[in-house]
Each structure stands twice: as structure tokens, then as C-alpha cells.
Amino acid sequence: MESTAATTPLPLDIPLPLPADPILLQALLVVLFLWHILFVNLMVGGSLLTVVFELIGRRRPEFDALARATAGTVTVNKSLAVVLGVGPLLGLNVLYTVHFYSANALTGAAWISLVPLVTLAFLVTYAHKYSWDRLAGRKGLHLAIGMAGAAMFLAIPLIFLANINLMLFPARWLEVRGFASALALPNVWPRYLHFLAASVAVTGLFLLVYFLRPGGGVAASPSALDRLALRRLFYGIALGASALQLMFGPLVLITLPRPGLSWFLAGVIGVGVVLAIFALVLMWREIAAPRANATPRAAIVVALITATAFTMGYGRHVYRETALRDHRAQMAVHTRDTGWLAAAAQWREATGQGVAQVPLGQRIFESTCAACHGVDRVLVGPSLREIAGIYGGDPGGIAAWAADPGRKRPELPPMPAFRLGEEKLRAVADYMLQLGSGGSPAEDG
Numbered sequence: 001m002e003s004t005a006a007t008t009p010l011p012l013d014i015p016l017p018l019p020a021d022p023i024l025l026q027a028l029l030v031v032l033f034l035w036h037i038l039f040v041n042l043m044v045g046g047s048l049l050t051v052v053f054e055l056i057g058r059r060r061p062e063f064d065a066l067a068r069a070t071a072g073t074v075t076v077n078k079s080l081a082v083v084l085g086v087g088p089l090l091g092l093n094v095l096y097t098v099h100f101y102s103a104n105a106l107t108g109a110a111w112i113s114l115v116p117l118v119t120l121a122f123l124v125t126y127a128h129k130y131s132w133d134r135l136a137g138r139k140g141l142h143l144a145i146g147m148a149g150a151a152m153f154l155a156i157p158l159i160f161l162a163n164i165n166l167m168l169f170p171a172r173w174l175e176v177r178g179f180a181s182a183l184a185l186p187n188v189w190p191r192y193l194h195f196l197a198a199s200v201a202v203t204g205l206f207l208l209v210y211f212l213r214p215g216g217g218v219a220a221s222p223s224a225l226d227r228l229a230l231r232r233l234f235y236g237i238a239l240g241a242s243a244l245q246l247m248f249g250p251l252v253l254i255t256l257p258r259p260g261l262s263w264f265l266a267g268v269i270g271v272g273v274v275l276a277i278f279a280l281v282l283m284w285r286e287i288a289a290p291r292a293n294a295t296p297r298a299a300i301v302v303a304l305i306t307a308t309a310f311t312m313g314y315g316r317h318v319y320r321e322t323a324l325r326d327h328r329a330q331m332a333v334h335t336r337d338t339g340w341l342a343a344a345a346q347w348r349e350a351t352g353q354g355v356a357q358v359p360l361g362q363r364i365f366e367s368t369c370a371a372c373h374g375v376d377r378v379l380v381g382p383s384l385r386e387i388a389g390i391y392g393g394d395p396g397g398i399a400a401w402a403a404d405p406g407r408k409r410p411e412l413p414p415m416p417a418f419r420l421g422e423e424k425l426r427a428v429a430d431y432m433l434q435l436g437s438g439g440s441p442a443e444d445g
């Protein structure tokens with residue numbers, strides 16, 4: 001058996017300096033991500049609750065009014081979610097470039113479909129919101145439009161999540177064939193359920209604060225439901241969904257691949273859980289024995305949940321950094337070695353110095369092929385062992401392939417052609433066969 005390390009693709013890193021201190025960039029990413037995900041939660045949770053309220057509203061008209069008022073918040077929150085998504089996307093691009101783009105490429109079609117999907121979801125949500133009166137007599141159709149919008153809002157985060165998850169596990173990249181198989185990686189579904197529960201919980205709290213805010217409160221609360229009933233309803237939603245999160249949370253942890261786990265992470269998450277439990281107790285008391293003045297307790301609940309979100313968001317980042325640490329270190333070594341090899345080979349070529357000592361095949365290999373072909377492992381292309389297995393005794397076959405590469409391995413990118421001339425290609429082919437069959441002590445990075 002080959003070790004997994006031998007089949008973990010090792011792309012070259014992009015040796016550009018970061019535009020700012022990495023700690024600053026990481027802190028920005030965590031904060032901007034949370035800011036973005038807050039509105040994503042409100043968009044997803046809001047569109048789900050709108051549909052549920054509207055369904056209940058078929059029997060109890062006061063819920064139809066509530067659904068309509070909730071729908072009014074979704075379109076606003078969705079716009080904020082999109083605009084605030086730019087920050088974390090840029091952060092990911094800068095900090096995790098190679099990993100992020102590899103995951104994007106591997107789920108290509110689904111990833112690209114986000115653009116039309118998001119557009120369509122917005123149009124459908126607006127159609128739903130603005131056809132409330134016109135379709136009053138055709139509630140079934142109106143509900144169907146609402147459900148279509150909600151279904152799209154459910155699909156969009158799943159695509160994002162599958163990608164962000166896939167990026168963490170380069171050891172699995174060669175198995176992945178598009179979005180559907182990225183969904184089969186561990187952790188995707190527990191994380192998704194956890195996210196959905198968070199969306200509903202956060203939206204419950206938001207609606208509580210938004211509809212029942214002091215002053216404009218009752219005017220905004222649209223229905224025959226009185227303030228107390230609304231308070232119980234929203235706290236009930238937030239409490240129930242938070243309890244679900246506490247159930248899904250351990251599942252997320254259990255299904256996380258080992259390499260990223262640490263006691264530090266457990267500590268961070270533990271703090272988040274304790275804060276969340278305090279919030280749950282307060283919500284429960286607010287439902288069981290509501291206070292006359294709801295504001296102070298609601299403020300404490302919101303503060304506790306916010307603090308929970310920060311610890312969890314930080315924990316998420318800690319996990320990502322730990323999970324990627326080894327692979328990044330190997331990439332850095334490979335990038336550095338390849339750079340050295342290529343620079344040395346080019347220098348020898350340009351100056352003619354030392355050329356006599358270094359055989360032509362080795363020079364070509366180091367300057368032209370080594371970035372993608374390692375001796376024992378997949379870097380970007382197959383290992384020299386594998387190549388020697390295919391072309392043992394047939395260097396001409398390698399030369400022919402390099403001049404005009406075919407397409408064999410769907411899990412790897414296509415190889416560019418190298419028309420270096422017969423002499424050089426034969427020399428590099430001989431050298432590769434020699435290395436690949438263990439004929440040289442030369443070390444591979």
C-alpha cells in the first residue's frame with residue numbers, strides 16, 4: 001500500500017508576500033466571515049420561517065401577516081449577505097489561495113452555478129414578496145414560489161460549505177469528482193445541519209429584537225398576535241433551534257478528520273458551548289416566566305449568542321490552520337526546492353558553467369519537469385515511479401508524450417506540451433526512467 005502522503009497532490013505555492021501581517025489578515029477573515037454569515041443566517045432562516053409562517057397562515061391569518069413582514073426582512077438581509085461576502089472571499093483568496101482554488105476547480109460546475117443560482121434566488125424571493133396581494137386568491141402558487149426561493153437559499157450555502165470543507169483535505173482531492181462526491185466527504189452534512197439550525201436560531205432572535213423593539217415595536221409587529229405571544233414564539237424558535245445546534249455540534253466534532261483537532265480547539269469550543277448554554281437557560285426562563293420588560297434579558301441573550309459565535313468562528317479558524325499546517329509546510333519545501341533546482345539549471349544553461357558535470361537529462365528535468373513530477377509522489381502529475389512502471393525500457397514513449405501529451409488521468413489537470421526537440425526529450429526521458437526505477441540516489445523534495 002502507498003501511504004496517503006504519496007497520493008496527496010502537492011501543488012507549487014505562489015511565492016508572493018502577503019499584503020499585510022498574517023495575524024491581521026486572519027483576524028480580519030474571522031471577523032468579516034462572522035459579519036457575513038450573520039446575514040446569511042438571517043437570509044436562510046428568514047426565507048424558511050417565511051414559508052413556515054405562511055403555511056400556518058392558511059389556518060390562522062395572523063401568521064400570514066407575520067410571514068409577510070418576515071419576507072420583508074429577507075430581501076434586505078440577503079443584499080447585505082452578498083455585499084458582506086466579498087470580504088471573507090478576498091480573505092480566503094489571499095490566505096488560502098492554492099487550497100481554495102483547488103477546491104473551486106474540483107467542484108467546478110457547482111461552484112460556477114452559484115452565480116446564476118444566487119441571481120435566480122433573488123428574483124424568486126422578490127417575486128414572492130411582491131405578489132402577496134396579487135396572488136392572495138392563489139395561495140398554493142404563492143407558497144410554491146416562496147418554497148422555490150427557500151430551496152435555492154438552502155442549496156447555495158451547501159455548495160459553499162462543500163467547497164470550504166474540501167479545501168481542508170488535500171489528501172482527498174484525487175478522489176473527488178465534482179460536487180456530488182465532495183458532499184460525501186466527512187463532516188459536510190453535520191456541518192450543514194449545524195449551519196441550518198444556527199440560521200433558524202439567529203433569525204428567531206433577530207425577529208424578536210426587530211419586531212418587538214421598544215418604540216416602533218408593535219407597529220412593526222404586524223399581526224393580531226400580541227407582544228407576549230410573539231415573544232414566546234420567537235424565543236421558542238431560537239431555543240429549539242439552538243438546542244438542535246447543541247445536538248449537531250458534537251457530530252461536527254466527531255466527523256472532523258483528526259489532523260486538525262487539538263486540545264486548544266476543544267477548549268475554545270468548550271467556552272462557546274458554556275456561553276450558549278447560559279443563553280439557552282435565559283431563553284427558557286423568558287418563555288416560562290416572561291418579564292414585564294423584555295429588553296434587558298434579550299440584550300443579554302444576544303450578547304451571549306454573539307460571544308458564542310465569536311468563539312466558534314475562532315475555533316473554526318484554529319481547526320483550518322491546524323488541518324492545513326503539514327500540507328502547507330510540504331508545499332513550501334517543494335516550492336523552494338523546485339525554485340532552487342530550476343534556478344540552478346537555468347543558471348548553468350545560461351552561463352555554460354558546470355554544464356559538463358551535470359548531464360543534459362538531469363538539467364532538463366530539474367528546470368522543466370520537476371515542478372510537477374516527484375520521484376515517489378503526486379505533485380501535479382504522476383510520480384516517476386508510476387511513469388517508470390508504464391514506460392520502463394521505452395524512453396521514446398516518454399519523449400513522444402512530452403511533445404504531445406494525451407489525456408489519461410481525469411483527476412489530474414492536463415499536462416502542457418514541451419517541444420524541446422528529440423535530443424533533449426530523449427535525454428530527459430532516460431533520466432526520468434533512471435530516477436523512477438530507483439537507479440539514482442538523487443533526492444526528491
Ligand code: HEC
Nearest residue numbers: 368369372380381398401402407408409412413414415418
Ligand atoms: C505543469 C505540470 C507538468 C509539467 C511541468 C510536466 N508535466 Fe508531465 N504530466 C503532468 C500531468 C498533470 C500529467 C498527467 C496527465 C494525464 O494523465 O492526463 C503528466 C503526465 C506525464 C507522463 C505520463 C504519461 C502517461 O502515459 O501516463 C509523462 C511521461 C510526463 N508527464 C512527462 C513529462 C516530462 C518529460 C516533462 C518535462 C519535459 C513533464 N512531464 C512536465 C504535468 C506536468
